[in-house]
Amino acid sequence: MLFPxxxxxxxxxxxxxxxxxxxxxxNGLVGAILAFVGAVQLNKFGAGIYVADLVxxxxxxxxxxxxxxxxMAGRTGASFAAELATMQSNEEVDALKVMGMQIGSxxxxxxxxxxxxxxxxxxxxxxxxxxxxxxxxxxxMMNLSRTAYLDRxxxxxxxxxxxxxxxKSVCFGLLIGLTGCWQGLQAARTAAGVGEATTRAVVTxxxxxxxxxxxxxxxxxxxxx
Amino acid sequence: METPSPLPLPSACHDLANLDxxxxxxxxxxxxxxxxxxxxxxxxxxxxxxxxVQEQVSFQVAARSIFAVIGMSGCGKxxxxxxxxxxxxxxxxxxxxxxxxxxAGTPAQRNQLRKGxxxxxxxxxxxxSMTIAENINLPLRQLTALNPQQRQARIxxxxxxxxxxxxxxxxxxxxxxxxxKRAALARALAAAPPLLLLDEPSAGLDPINARRxxxxxxxxxxxxxxxxxxxxxxxxxxxAIANDGIFFDAESKRPIAHGSPRDMxxxxxxxxxxxxxxxxxxxxxxxxxxxxxxxx
Ligand SMILES: Nc1ncnc2c1ncn2[C@@H]1O[C@H](COP(=O)(O)OP(=O)(O)O)[C@@H](O)[C@H]1O
Ligand SMILES: [Mg+2]
Numbered sequence: 001m002l003f004p005x006x007x008x009x010x011x012x013x014x015x016x017x018x019x020x021x022x023x024x025x026x027n028g029l030v031g032a033i034l035a036f037v038g039a040v041q042l043n044k045f046g047a048g049i050y051v052a053d054l055v056x057x058x059x060x061x062x063x064x065x066x067x068x069x070x071x072m073a074g075r076t077g078a079s080f081a082a083e084l085a086t087m088q089s090n091e092e093v094d095a096l097k098v099m100g101m102q103i104g105s106x107x108x109x110x111x112x113x114x115x116x117x118x119x120x121x122x123x124x125x126x127x128x129x130x131x132x133x134x135x136x137x138x139x140x141m142m143n144l145s146r147t148a149y150l151d152r153x154x155x156x157x158x159x160x161x162x163x164x165x166x167x168k169s170v171c172f173g174l175l176i177g178l179t180g181c182w183q184g185l186q187a188a189r190t191a192a193g194v195g196e197a198t199t200r201a202v203v204t205x206x207x208x209x210x211x212x213x214x215x216x217x218x219x220x221x222x223x224x225x
Numbered sequence: 226m227e228t229p230s231p232l233p234l235p236s237a238c239h240d241l242a243n244l245d246x247x248x249x250x251x252x253x254x255x256x257x258x259x260x261x262x263x264x265x266x267x268x269x270x271x272x273x274x275x276x277x278v279q280e281q282v283s284f285q286v287a288a289r290s291i292f293a294v295i296g297m298s299g300c301g302k303x304x305x306x307x308x309x310x311x312x313x314x315x316x317x318x319x320x321x322x323x324x325x326x327x328x329a330g331t332p333a334q335r336n337q338l339r340k341g342x343x344x345x346x347x348x349x350x351x352x353x354s355m356t357i358a359e360n361i362n363l364p365l366r367q368l369t370a371l372n373p374q375q376r377q378a379r380i381x382x383x384x385x386x387x388x389x390x391x392x393x394x395x396x397x398x399x400x401x402x403x404x405x406k407r408a409a410l411a412r413a414l415a416a417a418p419p420l421l422l423l424d425e426p427s428a429g430l431d432p433i434n435a436r437r438x439x440x441x442x443x444x445x446x447x448x449x450x451x452x453x454x455x456x457x458x459x460x461x462x463x464x465a466i467a468n469d470g471i472f473f474d475a476e477s478k479r480p481i482a483h484g485s486p487r488d489m490x491x492x493x494x495x496x497x498x499x500x501x502x503x504x505x506x507x508x509x510x511x512x513x514x515x516x517x518x519x520x521x
Binding site: 006086087092095097098100 | 336351
């Protein structure tokens, strides 16, 4: 079976290094916003140190995976859909089929593989950025030392949070990749069809990421994770 | 960037069948007089939903023949080619490759039959993320047992045939329409398929290279023994090279003439066929006065 290594490398680069800056920015800001909201409320009760709990758990369990997925749905999922829809309308997909090439292994697999491999790595960067954003705002706004904040974070951030977040990010990567490719290959063979496929890929992915996240929350709760 | 180098004349072509056993395997070679029709179409009907494109389409493509599909724009020529290579399921009728019913087979059997077809799409359909050489390399990797050196040699050879030696490392987006067509032709014939389907190959070519392309098609047919199904509006080239054909009528949505384009021009009493042929002849006479004078 032939595998398109150049395509795979191009897509991997496109959804890793080239996406890193925006993933870090978005997650850093989300961490900062969480810390800001938490600090204002918790300080009223003299419980400012618990901002570390709030930011740490929210970022690692939920926000880093979800925000990264939303960024990647808008970036990479959309580009998968647009690329495949354009190939479809140019008859490039037909030209592959005539030769007996498997569309699944030649067009879909490299994209799916790249995104699913890269998504957990981006999640790790997203976590780091979110925690750093929280740290900056919490220590800047409140009379809280960096050491105290970090100690508190280390205490609450048990490995199961990271495991849950990583599993989610792999699932989100698969979901976004499949949706993007599917919508691209289903597109009408017109310029408008390419636009519609892109829109549908982004909207469907984001909705399903949030639905899947809710399912994960319910399951994790039931399992006591 | 259009046509920096003219198409080489047929004498410049190398012997396709001698290149490698893996390729020669494909090609039926010389003595095929008793072979069954490479392709037979029986009572085919083509539709998009409720929209009828053509019906009652029946014809045979003999080995080594050049079969013309003629008709006005939008009459269903490209749709016919798509149904022959399995991209569009006909709503009725049969497509038989050397006697084997395509649509009655399993997906694996269909895949096998499809590999025997080299298709030049109307839109060229070059893979835009690859260079021209990579575009030609992929079917060679997929369909032949050639090693990398042999594939490189074959790529250079087919590019030379279509007069695009210098374009191996160019991206399809950087080529003009006519050059894309020629590159796509090189890709279609690279693996030496027994059946070549060419959807308006000379559209976008200047008259001189269009004539050379005719010679090239004949030469490829002679060397590989491939049958060629040719969709074309270029009446001079149809008259010069096609020895059989079918004429689709857009009004009645069925074929109204069969046989070689020469016979259609000389003998068809159908007014549409006659008007089409005469009009094309008149339009073409400016480009090809000698050719027109030579036609009956
Ligand atoms: N994907 C499609 N969906 C619906 N109708 C189509 C499609 N492709 C082609 N058609 C229609 O089928 C008819 C034949 O088209 P085509 O085979 O491209 O004509 P041509 O003879 O010019 O190659 C046209 O009327 C066209 O509108
Ligand atoms: Mg057409």
